[in-house]
Amino acid sequence: xxxxxxxxxxxxxxxxxxxxxxxxxxxxxxxxxxxxxxxxxxxxxxxxxxxxxxxxxxxxxxxxxxxxxxxxxxxxxxxxxxxxxxxxxxxxxxxxxxxxxxxxxxxxxxxxxxxxxxxxxxxxxxxxxxxxxxxxxxxxxxxxxxxxxxxxxxxxxxxxxxxxxxxxxxxxxxxxxxxxxxxxxxxxxxxxxxxxxxxxxxxxxxxxxxxxxxxxxxxxxxxxxxxxxxxxxxxxxxxxxxxxxxxxxxxxxxxxxxxxxxxxxxxxxxxxxxxxxxxxxxxxxxxxxxxxxxxxxxxxxxxxxxxxxxxxxxxxxxxxxxxxxxxx
Numbered sequence: 001x002x003x004x005x006x007x008x009x010x011x012x013x014x015x016x017x018x019x020x021x022x023x024x025x026x027x028x029x030x031x032x033x034x035x036x037x038x039x040x041x042x043x044x045x046x047x048x049x050x051x052x053x054x055x056x057x058x059x060x061x062x063x064x065x066x067x068x069x070x071x072x073x074x075x076x077x078x079x080x081x082x083x084x085x086x087x088x089x090x091x092x093x094x095x096x097x098x099x100x101x102x103x104x105x106x107x108x109x110x111x112x113x114x115x116x117x118x119x120x121x122x123x124x125x126x127x128x129x130x131x132x133x134x135x136x137x138x139x140x141x142x143x144x145x146x147x148x149x150x151x152x153x154x155x156x157x158x159x160x161x162x163x164x165x166x167x168x169x170x171x172x173x174x175x176x177x178x179x180x181x182x183x184x185x186x187x188x189x190x191x192x193x194x195x196x197x198x199x200x201x202x203x204x205x206x207x208x209x210x211x212x213x214x215x216x217x218x219x220x221x222x223x224x225x226x227x228x229x230x231x232x233x234x235x236x237x238x239x240x241x242x243x244x245x246x247x248x249x250x251x252x253x254x255x256x257x258x259x260x261x262x263x264x265x266x267x268x269x270x271x272x273x274x275x276x277x278x279x280x281x282x283x284x285x286x287x288x289x290x291x292x293x294x295x296x297x298x299x300x301x302x303x304x305x306x307x308x309x310x311x312x313x314x315x316x317x318x319x320x321x322x323x324x325x326x327x328x
Contacts, residue, residue: 004037004095004307004325006060009049012308012315020061023100027076030103032086036119036301036324037094038065039310040152041242042267046092047311053092054268063094064267067109067118077103085109087118088278089126091267095307097327104275107282110289113296120152120296120322121289123266126281127239128157131264132213133164134280136235140165142212145202145229147222149186150177152322153239155297157215158184160285163293166213169205171198177320184297192222199225210234210257220244227253234259297321303328 005018025031043062045051053059067087070080080086086106090099109118132138144161148154149170161168162185171192172178178189190201202211210231216222219241227250230236236259254261266277288294299319302310304327313319 001097002304002327003061003093003097004063004304006047006062009047012047012311014047015307015311017305020096022098025072025074025077025100027074028103029074029100030070030077030080030086030106031072031098031100032066032068032106033071034066034068034097034099034327035115036067036326037063037096037304038119038123039314039323039325040064040123041240041314044311044315057092061093061095063090063092063096065089065119065122066094066099067115067121069115071098079103080106085115085118087122089122089266089274095304095325102271102275105271105278107278108286110286112290112292116301116324116326117296117298119324120298124152124156124296124322125160125285125294126277127153127266128160128215129281129285130266130277131237131239132157132161132215133284135262135264136213136237138164138166138213143167143169143206144213144215145211146170146215146217147192148172148217148240149181150174150320151217152297153217155181155184155321158186159294163288169202169211174317180320199228202229206231213237215239218243220247223247223249230257230259232257232259235262236260237262237264239264299323301326
């Protein structure tokens with residue numbers, strides 16, 4: 001099979017196609033002939049040598065999500081048959097023509113989605129759903145603040161929140177992305193320019209109360225503002241830190257608001273937790289793709305041979321929504 005491999009740590013130019021042996025499924029595993037592999041910012045870090053792989057996973061093949069067709073099953077597989085359309089998350093090495101996953105980690109691709117678009121679902125929608133629905137327990141009528149609302153996770157969270165009856169506020173450094181997010185249903189769009197003016201916008205939009213749930217996809221640069229923007233008993237969940245992983249926090253202010261901060265990541269979870277999330281996604285989200293209330297926002301797809309160009313686009317922050325690599 002072909003894979004997109006990292007020849008050495010560095011810029012996008014270090015990515016290239018290589019041949020590797022096909023993986024074989026174990027007793028409870030399925031092998032998937034991959035149609036498309038999702039691209040994420042973690043892949044950019046791995047390419048530069050800053051995102052080590054977990055034990056047993058190649059360091060030189062990035063990729064955390066896939067869509068495709070089951071082409072081989074293990075002896076203990078009861079749920080899937082060859083030819084079934086599936087999507088899901090992997091802990092690494094997703095830039096490959098074939099991958100192996102436990103049968104419980106795969107999620108059925110709804111008939112309404114083509115397989116290329118489906119590759120834009122797992123990382124964005126599973127992450128957003130887990131963060132705001134399962135962990136922050138968002139409720140109809142609450143207000144959700146989404147930083148980097150034009151990202152893959154941001155556009156997914158926006159749709160999930162809109163479907164659940166939440167009011168949404170989104171930030172972006174790019175006005176065009178705010179316009180496109182507004183077309184997706186964003187209620188309040190705030191331009192995150194060089195200062196912290198977005199905080200004043202949040203407080204105006206909430207009559208000074210702040211937001212019930214804060215989805216932080218930015219990290220350190222916004223930490224000071226987040227402390228002002230969170231409401232009493234608010235829930236603040238940190239999913240990404242591209243602007244930095246450290247900043248000063250006022251613990252007394254956090255205490256006085258009785259607010260909570262949670263950090264989350266999907267990659268390192270146990271198999272049991274990953275299966276539980278896949279089951280929750282199937283039970284609560286797939287209907288949304290069928291009825292049109294949820295849709296993957298696919299910025300652009302690239303042939304796997306052009307992975308370097310795809311990384312350049314994401315690194316320049318030019319994408320709105322998710323990006324994928326396709327395998328012919």
